[in-house]
Amino acid sequence: MKNILVPTDFTGTSDLALAWAKFIAKQYIHDGLETTLVLAHVTQPYIPDTTLPTGEVGAGILAAQEMEDVGELNLHEMAEQLEREGFTTRIETRFGSIDGEIVEVADELKPDLIVMGRSHIDTFFDWLAGSSAADVAMTAHCPVLVVPTLEHGQSHPVRLQNIAYATQLEFDENHILRPVVNLVRTFNSNLRLVKIKALNQPNVYDDRQYLDQIESEFGRERFVEDTVNADNVTEGLTKYIKTNQIDLLIMATRERDFLSKLLNPSLTKRMVLSSDVPVLVYHAEEK
Structure with a gap:
């Protein structure tokens, strides 16, 4: 397994997905295969509220740019930590819809696997709307591992028995x-x-x-x-x-x-x- 794509939004849900990606990568590295963890973050575009004054709209766009810069900084810090743990990493930052950009990254890099977190679904409307992880799983052209976050932030043990x-x-x-x-x-x-x-x-x-x-x-x-x-x-x-x-x-x-x-x-x-x-x-x- 050469490349594992791990989208992250720097939340606990993404941390669970990263734990699974590391677990899988370690096994292949142990078997002598070079495996890279590709960390990806997508900043969603600012959608202006037409009822706001023009100045406030401009402030919103600047805030979106700041979020993009913060996301890239966080990715670099995450990559540095993983490299200290012995992993090879690569980072990808994108701007757009989460599921669309992740699938586009996957189409470009052709990873062997995508590992994504899925937040806990509380209501019927959450179910109806679905999640970015589910959308990626249905549309990506490679295997996708979806790791759920359970109620109260709990998770399933990271193991494959x-x-x-x-x-x-x-x-x-x-x-x-x-x-x-x-x-x-x-x-x-x-x-x-x-x-x-x-x-x-x-x-x-x-x-x-x-x-x-x-x-x-x-x-x-x-x-x-x-x-x-x-x-x-x-x-x-x-x-x-x-x-x-x-x-x-x-x-x-x-x-x-x-x-x-x-x-x-x-x-x-x-x-x-x-x-x-x-x-x-x-x-x-x-x-």
Whole structure:
């Protein structure tokens, strides 16, 4: 893993994401791979209030410039601290919308992974609006690890003992499982393939067909297969995570048109917004 992109707004939520990025980077560095932590900060543009006098609008623009300068200074200080800890760093400062600029940085630098924090969601309106982390996870062209901040600023322990991969067993997933299995091997983790059987989920093909395909490439000893009955996938995965002490949930998302996104929000995005454990999102290309 050469580059890990870590967007930060210098809050506790970003600190949790950085802790996970450091944990992952340390393992790859220990294995002899050069890994750079790319620290990114986005300053959002000032939106003037047309009811204010012109002078106050100008003051707002100056304040936005000062915030940009402060952000760059904080990034340099963070990078210096990480380098004292033995990490290689790079900084990127941008101006614009948070999710749009982060995806643009990722498109330019092509990191192996983005690690972002997700703040605690208190209300229905928070859920409806989503979060920058969820938006990046759905649109970036590389894997995205979303680390949630729980109620009262609590967090899940930074560890990778038990990893769950959510599967429908309705299509060929070996191309997605390859990096998943590599991750499991790198961290010597336990992998569980979890299928949630719910009334609103397709169940067209025999599960054994795809399980045999998976086992033929990766070996039977690499994972445990679990099937869970639930009213819906989100409920089933949430209960499974708690019952089995899962440290990381991995899900795949597919490109969908605007109408399907509007009428049927992504199950992956729902879990990114609701999970109490970090969610790693892979983007599955249509084969």
